[in-house]
Amino acid sequence: MRVGAVAGAAPRAGAGRRAHPAVSRLAVLAAGAAASAYLYRTDPHQPGHWLPFCPFHRLTGLLCPLCGTTRMGYDLMHRHLGAAWHDNTLALLASPVAVLVLARWTAEGLRGTRWRPVLRRRGTILVVAAAVAWTVVRNVF
Numbered sequence: 001m002r003v004g005a006v007a008g009a010a011p012r013a014g015a016g017r018r019a020h021p022a023v024s025r026l027a028v029l030a031a032g033a034a035a036s037a038y039l040y041r042t043d044p045h046q047p048g049h050w051l052p053f054c055p056f057h058r059l060t061g062l063l064c065p066l067c068g069t070t071r072m073g074y075d076l077m078h079r080h081l082g083a084a085w086h087d088n089t090l091a092l093l094a095s096p097v098a099v100l101v102l103a104r105w106t107a108e109g110l111r112g113t114r115w116r117p118v119l120r121r122r123g124t125i126l127v128v129a130a131a132v133a134w135t136v137v138r139n140v141f
Contacts, residue, residue: 025109
């Protein structure tokens with residue numbers, strides 16, 4: 001008998017089987033495509049739309065490191081690079097890295113391999129320091 005199994009109980013359906021790595025990648029891409037299609041038609045610069053709000057900004061009145069990324073995405077989709085730069089410069093500069101990580105994660109999943117990017121301690125410190133510095137700079141100046 002298996003360890004932890006109850007005598008006479010049937011094993012769970014699908015126990016021990018894992019979904020193909022591509023399933024999660026395709027689900028993320030489908031959700032991203034749906035969100036992008038909605039954002040493309042919805043101007044986040046105008047009030048009254050169902051779009052996420054920043055809880056940090058709502059509680060403190062300060063801009064967090066990610067405030068403006070929805071507007072930035074909208075502006076990028078409409079080829080307004082200057083407006084995207086104004087909405088969130090740090091997120092705009094980090095976007096190519098995020099796209100490359102997403103592309104590799106997707107490609108590895110479609111190949112059937114599991115790839116999980118790891119941010120080591122030095123990288124974590126760098127990201128946190130950049131986020132804190134960006135928060136201070138955009139709220140002070």
